[in-house]
Amino acid sequence: MRVAASHQAEARKIAAELAAIARSGMVLPASITERRTRCGHRNCACRADPPRLHGPHWQWTRKVAAKTICRWLSPEQHHDCQAWNDNDLRLRELLTRLEALGAAALEADPRWQRTTRQAPAASGKIVWAVGYAGLKTLIERWNGAAWTRVTSPSPPGADDLAGVTAISARDAWAVAQGNGQILIVHWSGSAWRQQAS
Helix, strand or coil: CCCCHHHHHHHHHHHHHHHHHHHHCCCCCCEEEEEEECCCCCCCHHHCCCCCCEEEEEEEEEEECCEEEEEEECHHHHHHHHHHHHHHHHHHHHHHHHHHHHHHHHHHCCCCCCEECCCCEEECCEEEEEEEECCEEEEEEECCCCEEEECCCCCCCCCCEEEEEEEECCEEEEEEEECCEEEEEEECCCCEEEECC
């Protein structure tokens, strides 16, 4: 697969920054939050109106095996850990950019072929076929002489239409599922439109 020179240059830049973060060995996932608290002493200023809360205190929080783990950090730990946490966030941003470059390169690949997932559904002289092409939904219509591609909704994540049912020339339905979402589209006789699912 050929990748544009601009994509290669950006990928090299991302890889260099990823390598620098990896060499530091300083990556800390989760979040660091500033907290201000009240104590249990009745006459403390933290109980006044307006209150003067104690702090700041720094709390590190992350999920492990569906459980929330929290640790209180000293000011020195907060100073060190904040930089590590920033590295983690930057790492995730860079990976997202790298994934976007890969998806764009795949989408631009001229070798994409029409891919249908279900046998066509017919209604009268109109026949529908659905599937995907690249990273987008694909709906094609047979009018008795030729197949033509019809514009269809293609939200991110649900791009592989897996079924189509034609009830009449003005009533057809197609469905896709992906990334935890369901896409339902309806043909009204003039256009395919996304429906609430």
